[in-house]
Amino acid sequence: MVQETEKPSVPPAWSIKRWLFTTNHKDVGILYLLTSVFFFVAAGWLALLVRTQLGAPDNAFLNSSAYNQAVTVHGLLMVLWFLSPFAIGFANYIVPLQIGARDLAFPRLNALSYWLYFFSGILMLMSFFTGSAPDGGWTLYSPLSSQRYTPFLGLNVAAAGIIMMIASITVGTVNFIVTIVRMRAPGLKYKHLPMFTWAMLITIGMMLYAFPSLLAGTLILFADRALGTLYFSAPEGGAILWDHLFWFFGHPEVYIVLFPAIGVVGDILPTFTRRPLYGKKYIVLSLVAAAIISFVVWGHHMFITGINPTVMKLFNITTVAVSLPFDVITIAMIETLVRAKIRLKAPVLFAIGSIALFVIGGITGVFLASVALDFQLRGTYWVVSHFHYVMVGGSAMALIGGLYYWFPKITGRMYNEKLAKTHFLLSFIGFNVLYFPMYLLLDMPRRIVTYTASTGWGQMNLLATAGAWIFGLSQLLMFYNLFVSMKKGMPAGPNPWQASTLEWATSSPPPFHNFDTIPVISEGVVHLTNGAGHSAALGAKAETEHVHETHTSTWPIIISAAAFFTLLGLLMGFPVLQLAVAFGVIAVYGYGRERFTVRHEENAESWPYQGVENVKLGVWIFLASEVIFFSALLGAYIFVRVNSATWPAAGQILSIQHGAVNTFILLTSSFTAVLALVSAKAGSRKYTMLSLLTTLVLGLAFMLNKASEWKELIEHGFTFNSGLPASSYFITTGAHGVHVAAGLATIVYLIIRAAEGRYTKGDSGTIEHFGLYWHFVDIVWVFLFPLFYLL
């Protein structure tokens, strides 16, 4: 057995520095869990305010404005800042352990992802102090969300928060996919992955494709509000365009918050029922199927917007179809209980409870899939109840079960079982008293601040409010229990539940490096040590590398803070903006230069990723999300163009000459980027630098040409707010221009590094990664040019 000889060079756990600069996945996981629980409490408090207001007819506890803000921010926080990050917290802590890795593939990116999330949440909360927080519902429907109808800075601040949140998610998705694909312990095949890791892999995949659509939508919203473009305030775009962009993200998002919970249940069930999960293969296949179908059901959120009847029917069918995989999952989980020996501890109570609630939420969802019933149920408390049964019942309850389940692993101590069971009982009863009456309120509109007594809705609302307080207060039991047990609980030992997955094969809490020796799996048996005899060949690999690893970095938090102030500066102007941008540039440069060594454990090299190193795989994954982003932007452009009665002909406003010159410049620069890589591989510093410099010059020429074109257009009255042709042109080419600018900044960095002698000694990877990005940006232009200039 290999003992860890060198102690990792990190500050101790009691030091603040440790928590600000850590890149260790378990530390970051704990940070995610704590931060998301904070947002859970904040959003829960808002929900209690809302329920208190609705407890009696004609109540005046909150006024309309306060009520609308509470409802809106409650939804945004719960969905974006609690449910997903809470699951990501577990994923951070548990996934590397479950796959026998020592950390995530990119520990620093992971820290960056967390700090972006942290600061995005601060932005979101700051919106309360800028006149008014967003108050148009978490769906931010346009044109209510346009500057004209919501003239508060608060919505801009919140939109900036959402944009930053999406940046955090994009960084995180890249990291998790590379980790799960590449860093599994030797012999740990996909089919062996525990349910939670499987569910996270699929969740992350959905995030990768869903969030760019929200990003495009939010960026346009931000541009509309801050720069005066017209996408969402013009009837040709407006409500329907926002609906498409939002719900293309929004429906997968429901499963993004649900799947990790299914993963948690899938891990808890076998442990406490003492039987392997029934039909795990089919559960995984069902998750994949549901993930794919979830991208073609968004129309059911738009059933009565007046869309074409055939389209309605198609979306009705896809929506009904998406319930089938969930049927398989539920049946398989229930089947697991047959001939089991169920130890009814808190984690499994929450897990089974969440299945029961999900069944109710799922069945009532079938009602909403029916387009005919939607003509009544839309916008009522039936909807509210349905999605709370799914998102609170199906998701949050299961994740709380996960918290009890993994608490001993994370803290090394047991919680108080009796208190935990009481918590389950109270929250389960409270939940149903809270949400079941809402099904009976199928006439009551959502999001109304009050109602008259004559409606007869008072009784059910009072009941729901009582349930809300029971459910809310019962959470205090959990906080008390976990807080006390963290210090005073019984020592848990490595595997208190007799579970079989790898996170239980190491001490509680696990050592800094998780496993002293990387586990090796062969023929269904996990070899935890490289003791005599078995798997010497496979196990040897882990021992050979003795890299002095880095575990802290100051840059992620600084970059995130700079991003935070940059966004704030966009709203507040000089000097905040200029200072923040300067700081950001320094921080990103520092991040790039920092010597950050990680151990490379590319154990799971298999087709199609063989020979593709982690960073390159990461770049590909990132570009996949960029494809969706630009598709959404172009989709929005095509949407408004098709809906507009008139549109300027090609050559009438935009100069084809300008566009053609820029096309030529950009394509040439792709060629020189290739030359740079070839020269670097050939070991020629001179030609590497020369090629990079040429690429830079060409890129600058593109930007200058673009700038003069913009200037001319604006001088001729073709401005941000002069109509949809201008709005769509400036937003789309602007987003592309930002990408070019980011590429140029990267080239400058590459040139500095090349001058120092980098890239030419077999380390040309970075130039290759840049090249991939640069080619992608060029390809985007190849689409933009004909779409905007020639057609």
Added chain:
Amino acid sequence: MPDLGNNILVSNTYETFTGLFGTFSTLAIIVGAVVLGLMTYLILRYRDKGTSTQEPEDAPTLGKLPAERGKVKTIAVSLTLSTTILVFLVFGTFGALDNILTPPKDAIDIKVTAFQWGWKFAYPNGYEETKELRVPVGKAVRLIVVSEDVFHNFGIYDYKIKIDAIKGRTNHIWFEAKQPGEFTIQCYELCGIGHAFMKAKLVAMEPGAFNAWYSTSGA
């Protein structure tokens, strides 16, 4: 069962909705009861009663990958069952939908304009008003719904009918009142601080009374 009002047939749309909703509810309650009942039974039957320390043969063990279990047959049976139910429901839905989307040819057209925060009703004879929408019993009424500002939703909950009101779009909905009476029209899409109070009254009148009122209005 959810409260479906006073069970008096107030409009054709109420009839369409309650019929379909009843079918859905019956099946939902049966399926829900079976699934939740089965779960409860299994938990009670197979809970660890602490009477023996014997574990199931395939109990999870650290260091061993769990055995694969699960029969395609079970999955297939359950899938077939739910597919059958769902196909049945989809056909029911499409039948009702055609009814909801196709107004009779002789329907009276009334234009409804949503605004922050109220409704404007414009009749074929040019009469306009914002407080009440008056319609005759026994005659189809087609509403042409538009918005002049933000996204609203026109709903009459006693009639179980709604339609979005969106700027730049013209949406249609129709109904036929079956009983005279007064009903609430309300907005079902958050549209700003006046959302909860964006209401109007629907007055369904006997045809004679309606004609008398209509011929003296707006002229």
